[in-house]
Amino acid sequence: xxxxxxxxxxxxxxxxxxxxxxxxxxxxxxxxxxxxxxxxxxxxxxxxxxxxxxxxxxxxxxxxxxxxxxxxxxxxxxxxxxxxxxxxxxxxxxxxxxxxxxxxxxxxxxxxxxxxxxxxxxxxxxxxxxxxxxxxxxxxxxxxxxxxxxxxxxxxxxxxxxxxxxxxxxxxxxxxxxxxxxxxxxxxxxxxxxxxxxxxxxxxxxxxxxxxxxxxxxxxxxxxxxxxxxxxxxxxxxxxxxxxxxxxxxxxxxxxxxxxxxxxxxxxxxxxxxxxxxxxxxxxxxxxxxxxxxxxxxxxxxxxxxxxxxxxxxxxxxxxxxxxxxxxxxxxxxxxxxxxxxxxxxxxxxxxxxxxxxxxxxxxxxxxxxxxxxxxxxxxxxxxxxxxxxxxxxxxxxxxxxxxxxxxxxxxxxxxxxxxxxxxxxxxxxxxxxxxxxxxxxxxxxxxxxxxxxxxxxxxxxxxxxxxxxxxxxxxxxxxxxxxxx
Amino acid sequence: xxxxxxxxxxxxxxxxxxxxxxxxxxxxxxxxxxxxxxxxxxxxxxxxxxxxxxxxxxxxxxxxxxxxxxxxxxxxxxxxxxxxxxxxxxxxxxxxxxxxxxxxxxxxxxxxxxxxxxxxxxxxxxxxxxxxxxxxxxxxxxxxxxxxxxxxxxxxxxxxxxxxxxxxxxxxxxxxxxxxxxxxxxxxxxxxxxxxxxxxxxxxxxxxxxxxxxxxxxxxxxxxxxxxxxxxxxxxxxxxxxxxxxxxxxxxxxxxxxxxxxxxxxxxxxxxxxxxxxxxxxxxxxxxxxxxxxxxxxxxxxxxxxxxxxxxxxxxxxxxxxxxxxxxxxxxxxxxxxxxxxxxxxxxxxxxxxxxxxxxxxxxxxxxxxxxxxxxxxxxxxxxxxxxxxxxxxxxxxxxxxxxxxxxxxxxxxxxxxxxxxxxxxxxxxxxxxxxxxxxxxxxxxxxxxxxxxxxxxxxxxxxxxxxxxxxxxxxxxxxxxxxxx
Numbered sequence: 001x002x003x004x005x006x007x008x009x010x011x012x013x014x015x016x017x018x019x020x021x022x023x024x025x026x027x028x029x030x031x032x033x034x035x036x037x038x039x040x041x042x043x044x045x046x047x048x049x050x051x052x053x054x055x056x057x058x059x060x061x062x063x064x065x066x067x068x069x070x071x072x073x074x075x076x077x078x079x080x081x082x083x084x085x086x087x088x089x090x091x092x093x094x095x096x097x098x099x100x101x102x103x104x105x106x107x108x109x110x111x112x113x114x115x116x117x118x119x120x121x122x123x124x125x126x127x128x129x130x131x132x133x134x135x136x137x138x139x140x141x142x143x144x145x146x147x148x149x150x151x152x153x154x155x156x157x158x159x160x161x162x163x164x165x166x167x168x169x170x171x172x173x174x175x176x177x178x179x180x181x182x183x184x185x186x187x188x189x190x191x192x193x194x195x196x197x198x199x200x201x202x203x204x205x206x207x208x209x210x211x212x213x214x215x216x217x218x219x220x221x222x223x224x225x226x227x228x229x230x231x232x233x234x235x236x237x238x239x240x241x242x243x244x245x246x247x248x249x250x251x252x253x254x255x256x257x258x259x260x261x262x263x264x265x266x267x268x269x270x271x272x273x274x275x276x277x278x279x280x281x282x283x284x285x286x287x288x289x290x291x292x293x294x295x296x297x298x299x300x301x302x303x304x305x306x307x308x309x310x311x312x313x314x315x316x317x318x319x320x321x322x323x324x325x326x327x328x329x330x331x332x333x334x335x336x337x338x339x340x341x342x343x344x345x346x347x348x349x350x351x352x353x354x355x356x357x358x359x360x361x362x363x364x365x366x367x368x369x370x371x372x373x374x375x376x377x378x379x380x381x382x383x384x385x386x387x388x389x390x391x392x393x394x395x396x397x398x399x400x401x402x403x404x405x406x407x408x409x410x411x412x413x414x415x416x417x418x419x420x421x422x423x424x425x426x427x428x429x430x431x432x433x434x435x436x437x438x439x440x441x442x443x444x445x446x447x448x449x450x451x452x453x454x455x456x457x458x459x460x461x462x463x464x465x466x467x468x469x470x471x472x473x474x475x476x477x478x479x480x481x482x483x484x485x486x
Numbered sequence: 487x488x489x490x491x492x493x494x495x496x497x498x499x500x501x502x503x504x505x506x507x508x509x510x511x512x513x514x515x516x517x518x519x520x521x522x523x524x525x526x527x528x529x530x531x532x533x534x535x536x537x538x539x540x541x542x543x544x545x546x547x548x549x550x551x552x553x554x555x556x557x558x559x560x561x562x563x564x565x566x567x568x569x570x571x572x573x574x575x576x577x578x579x580x581x582x583x584x585x586x587x588x589x590x591x592x593x594x595x596x597x598x599x600x601x602x603x604x605x606x607x608x609x610x611x612x613x614x615x616x617x618x619x620x621x622x623x624x625x626x627x628x629x630x631x632x633x634x635x636x637x638x639x640x641x642x643x644x645x646x647x648x649x650x651x652x653x654x655x656x657x658x659x660x661x662x663x664x665x666x667x668x669x670x671x672x673x674x675x676x677x678x679x680x681x682x683x684x685x686x687x688x689x690x691x692x693x694x695x696x697x698x699x700x701x702x703x704x705x706x707x708x709x710x711x712x713x714x715x716x717x718x719x720x721x722x723x724x725x726x727x728x729x730x731x732x733x734x735x736x737x738x739x740x741x742x743x744x745x746x747x748x749x750x751x752x753x754x755x756x757x758x759x760x761x762x763x764x765x766x767x768x769x770x771x772x773x774x775x776x777x778x779x780x781x782x783x784x785x786x787x788x789x790x791x792x793x794x795x796x797x798x799x800x801x802x803x804x805x806x807x808x809x810x811x812x813x814x815x816x817x818x819x820x821x822x823x824x825x826x827x828x829x830x831x832x833x834x835x836x837x838x839x840x841x842x843x844x845x846x847x848x849x850x851x852x853x854x855x856x857x858x859x860x861x862x863x864x865x866x867x868x869x870x871x872x873x874x875x876x877x878x879x880x881x882x883x884x885x886x887x888x889x890x891x892x893x894x895x896x897x898x899x900x901x902x903x904x905x906x907x908x909x910x911x912x913x914x915x916x917x918x919x920x921x922x923x924x925x926x927x928x929x930x931x932x933x934x935x936x937x938x939x940x941x942x943x944x945x946x947x948x949x950x951x952x953x954x955x956x957x958x959x960x961x962x963x964x965x966x967x968x969x970x971x972x
Contacts (some may be wrong), residue, residue, distance in 0.1 A: 101632035
């Protein structure tokens with residue numbers, strides 16, 4: 001659907017990652033800007049990846065007894081006010097409807113920035129006994145947060161997400177759910193996006209407004225900035241109390257339940273594009289790539305035979321299994337040169353490329369090349385074994401991308417115990433700095449002011465140590481991951 | 487999740503269909519009212535049906551080359567104004583955001599009532615040559631129209647839908663697309679919802695604001711009112727001109743393309759519930775039922791064996807094919823009586839019921855009963871043939887529901903040539919009245935004022951006849967379907 005025959009140039013990732021990213025998003029047809037500032041149009045190629053995430057995630061949550069539902073977009077402002085910390089946290093970000101059906105409304109209506117309040121207002125009527133628990137609801141929907149600075153996918157005024165909301169009899173069960181959701185997010189990032197994440201808990205200042213604890217998976221972008229990948233909240237009993245949710249327990253007493261909520265958004269797509277892409281464009285991990293194999297006919301003397309052989313190859317590969325459901329596409333537009341078509345396939349990050357000319361027709365063999373350097377391209381016979389080999393190569397690329405990103409993460413995660421060094425690194429190469437912090441908000445604020453770095457996460461498996469706060473020098477027990485963040 | 491152990495009573499459908507419907511929606515856990523007037527919460531049981539519709543529809547459109555995407559919720563008011571008829575049609579129904587991020591906005595933002603304007607504003611940048619056509623985009627999203635009178639599912643301020651938008655080189659191709667989409671809607675209604683529809687074209691007054699022709703599938707509800715089931719619009723070139731969409735044709739000239747849009751919404755679920763339900767609750771057609779078979783253990787002397795046999799039955803039936811993907815559920819809550827559980831299953835419209843007690847364990851046979859009367863229940867052996875027989879029974883019920891609804895439609899579709907009779911029928915039993923109409927808006931308005939009936943549709947295969955307008959007596963060539971409508 002692109003403007004055709006224009007050479008698509010994008011800046012080098014290594015030179016200016018920000019310009020590269022913006023150009024990539026537009027040129028690879030991932031998104032366009034919407035007419036209202038801060039909104040984007042998610043184009044089919046990127047939306048197909050989101051549909052794949054939905055399919056994977058729906059399987060997991062449904063197997064766990066979570067049910068999909070749909071709650072309204074519009075929330076009366078009064079509902080939002082029921083939990084004090086919550087309204088304080090979200091008020092600056094609200095879009096407010098004041099006119100409906102041509103008339104000024106008596107009560108302003110808020111466009112959902114998240115759905116805790118509207119859901120829990122109703123959960124209170126659904127729950128009366130321990131038999132109604134656990135209640136596990138999820139919805140896929142759009143969310144609006146009025147952002148000052150926006151960036152395609154990574155920070156937009158409207159985004160798509162899933163939000164899971166559960167209610168439990170005990171805190172232990174709720175925490176179990178929080179950790180389970182967190183692990184689903186880890187799997188989306190690590191097993192599908194091929195992006196390693198740091199898993200842990202947020203500081204009080206960074207946690208969800210109104211919640212008790214926020215858990216997060218944090219990824220590191222190529223420019224050394226962190227991306228909050230997905231969050232899972234132990235809401236404690238705060239919302240249950242505010243919304244008067246109670247249940248009769250097994251002994252006949254009245255109890256307040258424990259709640260969780262957890263969300264993964266289209267923001268994650270921005271991380272996916274940013275991490276793996278290179279100077280030639282997008283690089284998509286095979287498990288989420290909408291197109292896994294690009295076949296490029298080389299036109300010349302005997303086009304009919306070349307096209308026939310291309311189709312034969314496609315037919316063989318289409319039988320690959322469910323792990324890599326992306327399409328096999330023959331790029332056969334005769335009006336475009338071979339080079340143009342290959343560039344386009346690279347820009348779009350298609351994992352494997354197969355050029356097909358008379359040489360291939362005659363030999364019955366094809367050369368299959370990876371989208372990235374560093375892996376051995378292969379000469380394969382077009383026979384019944386082909387799809388098996390293609391599947392193996394796709395898995396090899398998937399593993400390679402993860403390993404590369406993992407190495408990058410490790411190389412850019414440093415234990416730092418001197419604040420001067422901390423400041424210097426944050427000014428230059430950035431990355432995750434693991435530093436002792438006394439967990440006082442005062443130090444956290446100062447560090448943010450002076451270095452733009454925030455506490456991203458205290459790892460789930462963090463070891464208790466005897467340390468000194470990187471800022472104030474007072475006693476500190478844990479190293480936290482600090483980073484500048486998207 | 488229901489309030490348990492409460493006997494769920496709903497009014498009789500035959501006595502007061504409106505009270506029956508509202509009670510059914512709440513008691514069968516299809517929806518709850520949202521806190522903002524006119525909004526509803528779509529509960530998991532109803533949402534599962536919508537997910538099924540999405541799955542079916544996505545298969546069809548993707549096979550046709552339609553791609554899913556996502557356009558923003560927010561539309562600048564100025565965009566809506568670009569097509570004059572369009573803005574006139576939708577202005578009275580708009581929800582308007584005037585405050586964002588705590589500040590009054592300079593330009594009001596409209597919450598999408600449909601996405602023609604925001605999409606076509608961007609399509610203009612995507613299309614430059616005939617090679618970019620056809621462009622076929624679909625999105626699944628939420629839509630807001632400020633309705634004065636609302637009714638769960640059937641008329642709500644916010645609803646979910648798919649909206650397909652295509653751009654073509656020729657009008658012929660566009661009309662082909664319009665008819666194809668219309669046929670997808672017919673298939674959803676007839677083959678899945680088991681609701682027969684009347685297929686045809688809308689009058690000028692009833693057509694989509696800004697479009698050239700609107701096609702529709704219209705269903706008849708049990709109270710004799712019509713439901714507009716889904717609409718498919720030939721937009722002509724109106725929007726293309728308003729949004730300056732043009733393309734270079736095959737000869738190098740500049741042309742204005744032809745457009746279509748078509749939508750099916752969660753409104754259709756209201757029709758589904760309304761048509762088949764009865765005094766005992768919901769009746770769901772097997773092809774879209776989230777649960778197809780309910781197994782009810784009869785507890786007594788040997789519960790372990792009864793449960794074991796119930797599970798064995800479930801395991802056998804779970805192998806049924808993709809036509810009926812709904813779950814097989816064992817309703818085994820020992821704290822509820824057998825009668826309570828069966829009532830609950832009936833209320834939820836589960837197609838088939840299998841009670842399992844010691845008699846069944848010992849004989850190895852079960853009695854499978856239909857949710858509705860009029861079909862022969864069956865005694866089946868629990869062996870390798872069971873799933874095949876269950877599948878056959880599900881198909882029998884699916885066909886029976888369609889046939890019953892078809893008979894109702896036929897019995898309530900009358901050729902009427904006297905306006906007195908027309909008025910009398912619209913005042914009493916209603917239904918579709920096929921009457922000659924001169925196609926002047928004046929008569930249409932008068933008929934609506936005097937009978938509340940509107941022109942619903944002129945059938946695609948309507949025969950040209952020599953008739954006289956039912957209102958003014960002037961020459962009229964076609965019978966139109968008139969009805970009061972939801």
